[in-house]
Amino acid sequence: MVAQLKYLSDAALAQLKGAVISNVARYKADGFLEFADDPGWNIGLGVEYDEGLLGTLDRSTPRTVAAIDLANSRIVGKALANLSPTLANEERIWVRLSHIEAFDYTRERWIGQAGDEAVPKLVEAHFFASGQTKIRDDHALSRLWWNYQIARTCNPDDPDEALSLILKTADIRSNFVERIWMTSRRNIASAVLGLMKSEPWVTDAEKNFRIFMKSLNRLGGGIVFEVLDTNEINLFLKDCLSHARTLA
Template sequence: MRLSYFSTKAIETLRASIQANLKNYTSEGFDEFVNEPDWTVSLSLEVDLGPLSDLDPSGTPQAEIENSILVWRALSAVKPSLAYEEGIWTRLTHVECLGYSRQRWLEGLGSQEKIESAISKHFFAPSLGGRRDDNALARLWFNGYIANQIARDDFDSLKTILRRADSRLSFLERSLTVSRPAIAAGVIRASEKYDWINSTQSTFRDFMKVLNKLGGGRVFEVMTEAEIDEFMTDCALRAGMSSG
């Protein structure tokens, strides 16, 4: 099937009507809105959204990994430039993946205020940070993108990155790392070798800051794996890891 997305008109209407549409989010759905004039735009990109029906809303670390695999299987054809379009993710959270998004992010919140806040945060994607970290589906796509950058569909690496939410964020924030697979793979190996790197909220971020600072002028693509690993060790030591 062709991938569809919501128009700017649809997004703006939905964003301005969260309170009025609470029942649609919590129980009724948005079928009545899908056929509104100028709401849905169909792309020429062919995708198979079947895997998305198996998304697990439990929120466990294992579910995050499995869900990332499912979203990547369904949407690996979506390129980063297209993934920046809010309409794709808003359409998925409101239509094809509404059930998952509802169970994952709305159930058990209790107060209307909390539900409205969660809808605004997880059902839309107005910024890069919102797409990368908050949108119910886009965040999973970005996880898959990480795995694909490190090594083709190497989802085992996600276990290392997803061990701590702040590690995932720091990894994604460093464009040098995400855009260069040789560095990304080195980060994963170092994180698995040295527990210190992922030991606290600040250690991974400090490690990544040093890596980003020292790695800018290096051509990692011509370095051997051993040379990259030696560089990663040096970065960890400079970031504060004990040499003992």
């Protein structure tokens, strides 16, 4: 079911942020649906999304973060496929989604049975997204969108496979996704994913991946990857792998 994405006005966003403590009961129960059509909450973005698909988000409590994020990243990435990276850095879009269209998911996934005293901090972390880092790593929906976007950028032919590699564990995700310098360089990022697939040692243990990434940082300082061809990058990564294994 296709629908139009909406976003909040600056005034509505500021009001919400200033009322987190007084709204604890709302966050733990029925939410903010009554405000969905208010002018400050209902500004059209001119971008279509798959409302039905977004509604299939898995709300269950995960045994591991990576396990549940894999399926949900695919859902959010595909449901909001028309959203551009520029718009995806707009907090007001994500705040609307987490308070209205995906409120039930966000509440159950990130608040659950938390006590009243813990709710404000959880709300600030996962219902709001002030700044690129929080949008990429913390907000309930935007972090999932960015997972899929990065996977799609690194491997447009098979983003699902790339996503599975990136989200094998939460630690691998943080070491890969949070390195903006690398994921903004598609050639090196794609090559790292290829190595993760072809060399099981790299992701067999979280410590292996951390060591590998440290080796990449150490050996890659000063290298202009944009001027290297695929074979040169792959040879460089093999050197990084050999170096990492000596440190493991």
